[in-house]
Amino acid sequence: MRVFTAVLATETNTFSPICIDRRGFEASLYAPPGQHPETPTLCSAPLTVGRRICAQKGWELIEGTAAWADPAGLVSRAAYEGLRDEILDQLNSALPVDAVVLGLHGAMVASGYEDPEGDILSRVREIVGPDILVCAELDPHSHLTKRRAAATDFFVYFKEFPHTDFVDRAEDLWQIAVARLEGKAKPVMSIFDCQMIDVFPTSREPMRSFVDKIMQIEKSDPDVLSISVVHGFMAGDVPEMGTKVVVVTNDKASKGDELARSLGLELYAKRGTFMVPQIDERQAIKEALAEEKGPVVIADVWDNPGGGTAGDSTVLLQEIMRQQITNVAFGTIWDPIAVQICMAAGEGATIPLRFGAKSAPGTGTPVDATVTVVKLVRDAQMRFGESFAPFGDAAYVRFNGIDVILNSTRAQSFDPSLFSVMGIDPQSKRVLVIKSTNHFFASFSKIATKIIYCSAGTPYPNNPAVTPYKRASKTIWPMVVDPLGTGHNNA
Known part of the structure; x- marks a missing residue:
């Protein structure tokens, strides 16, 4: 097997005055092919874990560029397009490949690109064709768009906030990828839109029990390969901002759809209760x-x-x-x-x-x-x-x-x-x-x-009900009290 891997990641607060150019990536992580250190950064664990997995399997891992910038405001067009094209050129040079395994963040916004991850994933799909495996690990503080879902076989997101599990989730990503490449599984992704935006620390209830629950489902149900909660990122003013649930099943789309909906409605019923109370x-x-x-x-x-x-x-x-x-x-x-x-x-x-x-x-x-x-x-x-x-x-x-x-x-x-x-x-x-x-x-x-x-001062748009969004949906909670019409109201 020949597997291509690369990393392109940052988290964009569209309200932040601090723009990111290529130097922003170089200051945090810029590793040309083969030069990534053994220790992963937050979003580059698929690359470092992939080295070990492919070595064990006797597969060839073709490394592309790995680039990560600490979160800030808009990424410049030149920086995004330059890094994107660098990685795509490397993929073209690596062909033919059996899979593409990426490390992304999921909340990048660049000048001229509301959905950079959807852009690069779509271009990857165009290069490799419809039958080659394309998958990625992402940060849950991100946006899950229809475009990126359509271009990708499956996603795995960190479960924990704080993100102490990014290496564990990269292991999960590769486990599913290996099963797919060896013909032992056919991963199918189901997505439920919770029609809300919230903050979900897993260090406290009720999110602690919810994450424990989904991990138990993964462990006990052989049809379920992975469950992720995409928390969403309220400081990203983009049209598809919000919380979603992702279930990856072994060719059980209907079961995945039902499970994603059930879990999503459970989160929705508890909206407004997750974040730690703050004082001035x-x-x-x-x-x-x-x-x-x-x-x-x-x-x-x-x-x-x-x-x-x-x-x-x-x-x-x-x-x-x-x-x-x-x-x-x-x-x-x-x-x-x-x-x-x-x-x-x-x-x-x-x-x-x-x-x-x-x-x-x-x-x-x-x-x-x-x-x-x-x-x-x-x-x-x-x-x-x-x-x-x-x-x-x-x-x-x-x-x-x-x-x-x-x-x-x-x-x-x-x-x-x-x-x-x-x-x-x-x-x-x-x-x-x-x-x-x-x-x-x-x-x-x-x-x-x-x-x-x-909560000291106002450096961050932390109340979506009053944040002056221009692009994000205003039909989700807390902008609307009960957008799913369930009768549950935790506003």
Whole structure:
């Protein structure tokens, strides 16, 4: 067997002011054929898992380019078309192939392309023809369009949020692909549109039990090859934005349709109950200070670079400064210019510095402080499960008993190693302030005495009922109370 694999992925917040060009991919991951490291990134696990599977099978894996950019705003037309055509040219050169296995995200939007994944998948299908297997692993925070479904045999999405299972799901993808190529299965995909958009953390109920349930169905029912929930991505203003359920069966389309509908209606009945309750910055700090022992983790959930924001909000920092709280560490505030200034000053320097809140309204105001540059790290990285997440050149500065990590590559706060790599002992701090919606939970929950979810400022369009969408459907929940007419109302 000859199998072609490649990766092209990012998550686009169409409301974000930060555009992505080719340099955005190169800063996060750009690996020409054969140069991808052994450790996968979030969306490149199909490539690294494929190396092992194909080696075991004695198959030939033809690697194309792997490119990933940290979430932001629109991808430039030149960047998307250039990377797309690079991969398609590699596929053409690899022909004939028996399968194409891709790593995608599913929420990319590029200038001139509302559905880049649908575009590249359709072009792949045109190249290989109707009978060659085409499949992909995707992030659940994405859009599932009719165009991409029509071009693909099946999809597998991460189940967990935080996405701790991206390697496991790549294993599932390849298991189904191998069965198909060896003639042991005929995967058929069923899709149900839940007519809603919500946030579904699997670290809490009711989503925890739902994911456990679908995994049990996969395990116990031989007809069911895979079940995925496409959460949707509310910051992507595209026509087919929303939550969907995907069931892949072994040539049992009717059974898959029925199961997808049943599971989708179960999610729909619980809409509005999944997301962790959030409090504002004043209440968050009050609750943190009420704890006798630290570290208390305050998650600045909506200034999350993993959702495409800048990650430079200072709303929580300004409140901590106002209350004169000490023994607090912030990880991170994105400000490449401030990092450059600190790099020029050198470790140990005490300098006046303005940083943060440069990207957009609703992120607070820049902080002016006299800071000590404690530590500088080039090309800093933190752990994220089985991979590493870069946050670029970084500076650890201290002022008034407050520690702040300034970074040059936007990245959400995945893991306490974010602090330790910069010389900060996270467990010695009274309060840790991080920027992430829920990906932080798996690792930070191991050291936190309490976790507080805070909604500070308005860097992210987090209320679809009032978000000024221009392209997304306005006929789904919560824009409409009960679009499926079931009588269930959790608005």
